[in-house]
Every structure is written in structure tokens, then in C-alpha cells.
Amino acid sequence: MSTAATAELAPRSNPMGAPKIVAIRGMNDMLPAQALWWERFEQEATDTLRSYGYLQIRTPVVESTALFRRGLGEVTDVVEREMYSFVDSLNGEALTLRPENTAGVVRAAVEHSLLHEGPCRLWYAGPMFRHERPQRGRYRQFHQIGAEALGYSGPDIDAEQIVLLARLWRRLGLPETRLEINCLGQSDERARHRSALIGFLEGHDAALDGDARRRLYSNPLRILDSKNPGMQDLLAGAPRMIDYLGDSSRAHFERLQRLLGCAGIAFVVNPRLVRGLDYYNLTVFEWVTERLGAQGTICGGGRYDGLVEMLGGRPTPACGFSIGAERVIELMREEAPVIEGPRCQVYLMHQGGGTYDVALQAAERLRDAGLSVILHAGESSLKAQMRRADASGAAFAVIVGEQEAAASAAAVKALRDEDGQQAFGPQRIVALHELAQTVAAAAGVGNRHTSQ
Numbered sequence: 418m419s420t421a422a423t424a425e426l427a428p429r430s431n432p433m434g435a436p437k438i439v440a441i442r443g444m445n446d447m448l449p450a451q452a453l454w455w456e457r458f459e460q461e462a463t464d465t466l467r468s469y470g471y472l473q474i475r476t477p478v479v480e481s482t483a484l485f486r487r488g489l490g491e492v493t494d495v496v497e498r499e500m501y502s503f504v505d506s507l508n509g510e511a512l513t514l515r516p517e518n519t520a521g522v523v524r525a526a527v528e529h530s531l532l533h534e535g536p537c538r539l540w541y542a543g544p545m546f547r548h549e550r551p552q553r554g555r556y557r558q559f560h561q562i563g564a565e566a567l568g569y570s571g572p573d574i575d576a577e578q579i580v581l582l583a584r585l586w587r588r589l590g591l592p593e594t595r596l597e598i599n600c601l602g603q604s605d606e607r608a609r610h611r612s613a614l615i616g617f618l619e620g621h622d623a624a625l626d627g628d629a630r631r632r633l634y635s636n637p638l639r640i641l642d643s644k645n646p647g648m649q650d651l652l653a654g655a656p657r658m659i660d661y662l663g664d665s666s667r668a669h670f671e672r673l674q675r676l677l678g679c680a681g682i683a684f685v686v687n688p689r690l691v692r693g694l695d696y697y698n699l700t701v702f703e704w705v706t707e708r709l710g711a712q713g714t715i716c717g718g719g720r721y722d723g724l725v726e727m728l729g730g731r732p733t734p735a736c737g738f739s740i741g742a743e744r745v746i747e748l749m750r751e752e753a754p755v756i757e758g759p760r761c762q763v764y765l766m767h768q769g770g771g772t773y774d775v776a777l778q779a780a781e782r783l784r785d786a787g788l789s790v791i792l793h794a795g796e797s798s799l800k801a802q803m804r805r806a807d808a809s810g811a812a813f814a815v816i817v818g819e820q821e822a823a824a825s826a827a828a829v830k831a832l833r834d835e836d837g838q839q840a841f842g843p844q845r846i847v848a849l850h851e852l853a854q855t856v857a858a859a860a861g862v863g864n865r866h867t868s869q
Contacts, residue, residue: 494639540563583682703790
């Protein structure tokens with residue numbers, strides 16, 4: 418093992434005791450302060466997908482390595498260099514942490530015969546894994562929300578997914594993003610273009626970098642996606658896939674463009690857009706931003722009409738996309754550095770002993786009424802508990818002291834005004850059987866299943 422790798426795995430020393438164990442580089446913790454952006458993104462994405470008729474599917478994080486080698490392509494960067502693969506010590510099976518989830522969703526659809534009843538719209542969310550050098554917007558464990566429409570052949574479903582994404586960006590309030598689209602045609606058209614591209618690049622061998630030379634005969638299309646500034650002028654003159662499209666592929670692409678125009682979606686045709694996986698055909702698209710540096714793609718997708726058959730199913734057209742959660746959330750945080758999360762509505766205090774028993778019952782009644790409640794843990798003075806209540810951001814303090822418990826009542830005190838600003842109101846005594854209804858009404862929360 419190299420010195421650098423050893424240093425990466427070595428735990429940091431802790432002079433006070435045992436060595437500290439830290440997270441693996443490129444696999445990040447999500448702390449409570451970050452969770453509000455994640456929760457908003459996931460909720461908006463889920464609601465948007467459901468509004469278009471997509472149903473959730475969950476697939477394993479670990480799949481057979483053969484799934485990705487067959488589905489993604491042996492000579493893709495993902496399969497060649499980026500997969501976390503290992504051999505199961507119990508049965509010798511080659512396994513891989515999923516680097517993407519389209520192949521897994523298609524495998525599940527074939528395995529469970531989901532398409533026997535007709536086309537289906539599916540969505541997924543979860544972590545993916547790629548072994549690459551961590552940098553801004555590119556991590557070894559990253560998260561995606563994506564969708565797959567299986568069994569739909571026309572460009573209308575391609576357009577639907579792009580329109581869906583445009584709606585999501587509006588709901589999230591993202592800064593301006595750019596939609597780029599291209600058409601990769603069908604296999605015979607790609608073969609003709611591939612041959613012309615190799616011939617062109619062979620004629621400019623001196624201008625190719627090492628990565629381009631490595632890909633020249635195995636995956637020349639990926640050279641078109643090179644970010645090397647020194648190759649951009651050369652690639653601008655390379656043969657374009659769009660010039661090799663047959664009538665059917667061209668009609669599909671032209672219809673997609675008309676549908677996007679009809680929906681008011683601005684786009685740019687990028688003839689060098691190829692995506693990084695072998696299963697794509699016809700439509701490919703990406704949403705990109707200039708705000709994230711080199712990792713500017715926040716979402717990508719397209720058609721993969723041959724993948725279902727490739728993984729053992731009947732020939733089935735399909736189209737899908739995946740959203741890079743970390744990148745979208747970074748854009749959200751740039752646009753709204755501060756986000757207001759759901760505050761605790763009630764902080765419930767007590768004086769210990771029997772008053773805690775009463776407070777425990779009162780807390781459950783308040784939660785039954787739809788309120789979020791923190792019940793003070795442990796025994797502290799009421800003055801100390803009031804400081805905790807104020808720090809919690811609660812709108813109301815509910816106090817069960819010995820006198821209140823004896824009277825089957827509680828004291829209620831407002832701590833915030835309607836704008837969430839500190840504003841202490843008068844304290845009043847409320848009978849326990851009226852407590853949940855009273856506080857819920859004051860908080861503007863409708864009772865859901867209050868049990869008195």
C-alpha cells in the first residue's frame with residue numbers, strides 16, 4: 418500500500434485517549450445544520466415526481482458486478498476505474514457498490530416482471546459510490562434522485578422528463594441553469610460516426626492528450642466530452658453525430674425540440690454531448706450551471722432503449738435521468754444561505770418526581786394534537802429549564818409544577834410571536850383535558866387524532 422493511502426487510512430491521534438476514527442475521505446457526514454436543505458430538496462423532488470405519476474422503487478446498494486459490466490459497458494470510466502468491487506468471502510460472488518441506479522432499476526423491473534402489465538414510471542433515491550479523487554461536487558459516496566420511464570418509445574416521454582425537471586428547479590428556486598440536448602442516434606448510425614471520428618482523430622494524433630489516446634479505439638465518443646482546454650479547437654472541427662442521423666432518429670430529435678419549445682423550455686443543442694455510459698441512444702440531455710466550477714452538471718439523462726433486453730428482458734424502450742443531490746443542494750444554499758426549519762412548538766417543563774409522570778402524559782396528548790414537543794429530560798430548576806425552552810426556539814412553554822399537577826392542570830406561556838421573534842406572553846393555567854386543544858389552537862395547528 419502506498420504511503421499516501423496509508424496516511425489516508427490512519428486515524429488521527431487523540432492525546433486524551435484512544436485514537437480518533439474519522440470518516441473515509443470523500444464520504445461525508447450530513448450534520449443537523451445541513452439537514453434542512455436536504456429535507457427541502459427531497460420533499461420538493463418527491464412531490465414533483467409524484468405529480469407526474471412516478472412511483473417509488475428501492476433497490477439494493479450492493480449488486481452483482483456483472484450487472485454494471487454488462488449494462489454500463491466494459492470500457493466506460495465507471496467500470497474500468499471507479500467501481501468499488503469486492504468478492505464475497507462466503508460464496509466467492511463478485512459484488513459492487515452501485516455506481517449508478519438505472520441498471521439496478523431495470524434489473525428489478527425484469528426480475529419482478531413489472532412490465533408485464535404495461536409501461537411504468539418509477540423513481541428512486543439513495544447513495545451511489547465511485548472511487549475517484551474527491552473534489553468540489555464530486556465525492557466517493559454521493560446521492561441521487563432519479564426517474565426511469567420504461568416502455569415508452571416516443572419523444573413525448575423525453576420531453577415530459579425535461580419539463581418535470583424544469584418545474585423542480587423552479588420549486589427549488591435554483592439560479593439559472595442551462596439545458597443542453599443532443600441525439601446519439603441508433604447503433605448503426607453511431608457505428609458510422611465512430612468510424613469517421615476515429616479517422617479524424619488519427620489524423621491529429623499529435624494534438625491528442627494521454628486520455629484521448631487511451632480512449633481512441635475503445636470509447637472515442639468520450640473524447641468529445643474532454644475538458645482539456647488544449648483540445649477544444651480540435652474537437653470543434655470533429656465529425657458531429659447529428660450529421661449521421663437517419664430519418665427516424667432525426668424525426669425523433671426534431672419532435673423533441675418542438676415539444677420543448679411548446680412547453681417554453683429553453684435549450685441548446687450541444688453536438689458534443691455524449692454522456693458517460695454505453696447504454697444511451699437517441700436523446701441525451703444535461704442541466705448545467707456555471708456556479709460549480711468544473712462539476713457543473715447537476716442532472717443528466719436520456720434514452721436507453723436497448724438496456725432492458727441487454728439485462729434479460731424483452732425489447733423495451735426507456736428513458737430516465739438522475740439528479741446529483743449534493744450539487745443541487747450547494748446551489749440551493751448559494752441562493753438561500755439561511756433556511757428556516759420547523760421549530761419545536763412546545764417545550765414542556767416539570768419539577769421531577771410525580772410531576773414528570775403528568776408531564777409525560779401531557780406531552781403525548783400535545784403530540785396527538787399534531788404539535789412537536791420537547792419534554793425536558795432530567796431534573797433542573799424551572800429557571801434553567803426556561804432557558805432551555807427559549808434556546809429551543811419553541812413557541813410555547815408548558816409547565817407542570819407540583820401545584821399544577823395536583824390540580825390536573827398546566828401553565829402555558831407564549832415565548833414567540835407569529836414571526837418567531839422572542840415575545841413573552843402572560844402565563845395562564847389550563848386544565849389538562851383542555852391543554853392539547855388550547856395549545857394547538859394558539860399554534861394554528863388543527864387536531865389530527867387528539868385523545869383526551
